[in-house]
Amino acid sequence: MSDVNFPVIDFSDFENRYAVIADQVLEASKNIGFFYITNHNGPSADQFKRAFEMSEEFFTQPMEKKIQHGKTSLNTLEGYITYTPQKLGDKDVVCDSDKETYDIIPVSKSQNLASVFSENKEDLDTFYKGMYETSMKIFELLAFAMKIPANPETGANDYFTSRHRYDKPYATSILRFLRYPNEESTGRSEDVVASEHTDYGTITLLSQRDIAGLQVDIDDTWTEIPIVHDAILVNMGGAIEYWTRGLLRGALHRVVATPELKQKDRYSIAFFTTPETGVKLSGIDSPVLPEKMPEFKDVPNDRELTSDEYMAERFKSSSYLKKKD
Numbered sequence: 001m002s003d004v005n006f007p008v009i010d011f012s013d014f015e016n017r018y019a020v021i022a023d024q025v026l027e028a029s030k031n032i033g034f035f036y037i038t039n040h041n042g043p044s045a046d047q048f049k050r051a052f053e054m055s056e057e058f059f060t061q062p063m064e065k066k067i068q069h070g071k072t073s074l075n076t077l078e079g080y081i082t083y084t085p086q087k088l089g090d091k092d093v094v095c096d097s098d099k100e101t102y103d104i105i106p107v108s109k110s111q112n113l114a115s116v117f118s119e120n121k122e123d124l125d126t127f128y129k130g131m132y133e134t135s136m137k138i139f140e141l142l143a144f145a146m147k148i149p150a151n152p153e154t155g156a157n158d159y160f161t162s163r164h165r166y167d168k169p170y171a172t173s174i175l176r177f178l179r180y181p182n183e184e185s186t187g188r189s190e191d192v193v194a195s196e197h198t199d200y201g202t203i204t205l206l207s208q209r210d211i212a213g214l215q216v217d218i219d220d221t222w223t224e225i226p227i228v229h230d231a232i233l234v235n236m237g238g239a240i241e242y243w244t245r246g247l248l249r250g251a252l253h254r255v256v257a258t259p260e261l262k263q264k265d266r267y268s269i270a271f272f273t274t275p276e277t278g279v280k281l282s283g284i285d286s287p288v289l290p291e292k293m294p295e296f297k298d299v300p301n302d303r304e305l306t307s308d309e310y311m312a313e314r315f316k317s318s319s320y321l322k323k324k325d
């Protein structure tokens with residue numbers, strides 16, 4: 001475990017300090033690929049608390065209730081993934097090995113919202129939008145710091161945001177509630193409860209409720225990411241690493257079991273952004289972009305992929321739902 005000063009970027013006095021904040025965001029995105037933001041104007045501490053309460057209310061229901069919203073295919077955007085094999089009718093509910101998750105798309109487009117969430121639609125919608133807006137702010141800062149030309153008509157740094165529009169028919173962002181059930185309840189104990197991976201999308205916002213365990217690979221060393229209260233953790237995903245030719249770092253990360261997990265469930269919330277369907281993950285006009293496309297582990301680098309092709313490649317080489325040996 002190396003001793004790294006984990007970046008915490010203060011967004012206060014945002015307009016006046018825009019250029020400084022943008023540079024800090026770019027530096028952290030290049031070097032570690034993970035950083036905290038504080039005073040961000042995104043969801044408040046109370047809204048996070050409320051979101052975790054909804055999550056707890058959903059996950060503590062009996063399994064029969066939860067699987068009524070089970071995903072039976074990975075192509076389904078919204079719904080529940082279980083941690084022990086379950087059937088919904090004659091179909092298997094998608095099963096992860098150590099954790100359970102519930103994915104939410106924009107509330108207005110949802111077809112199959114569990115009652116806990118539909119009863120609290122307004123809170124959920126506000127929280128989802130707050131996470132979305134915060135992601136868009138990060139994209140604007142990155143576009144500015146990378147000196148990508150602003151929109152000539154509006155002056156906005158909208159290169160990335162205009163490719164992640166909120167109200168596209170195809171949902172571009174997923175809000176995911178996660179629970180890692182405690183070891184006593186499952187009778188299992190593993191050292192690693194979310195295997196090492198890079199996220200598929202462009203950026204992820206994350207909050208670990210009260211049990212740490214998230215680690216990021218920094219210079220080949222697993223480094224613990226502390227919990228910083230009232231801060232949002234931001235990380236770069238594989239799609240933005242690919243799109244920026246490796247400039248931004250889609251860092252490997254994982255979750256390990258801490259002693260608390262023996263008796264207490266671990267909750268986290270993630271918000272994943274994915275570019276709109278058909279977006280070309282190439283052609284960024286930036287003086288800081290590397291000239292050459294590097295090699296990537298999971299995707300080919302000899303042709304230019306669209307967002308959909310990129311995702312398809314990642315799913316092909318995915319070990320996400322394969323059982324650990």
Ligand SMILES: O=C(O)CCC(=O)C(=O)O
Pocket residue numbers: 178194199206207208214253255268270
């Ligand atoms: O639960 C966490 O803290 C991290 C989860 C994660 O990395 C993911 O879902 O992609």
Ligand SMILES: [Fe+2]
Pocket residue numbers: 197198199253
């Ligand atoms: Fe992740």
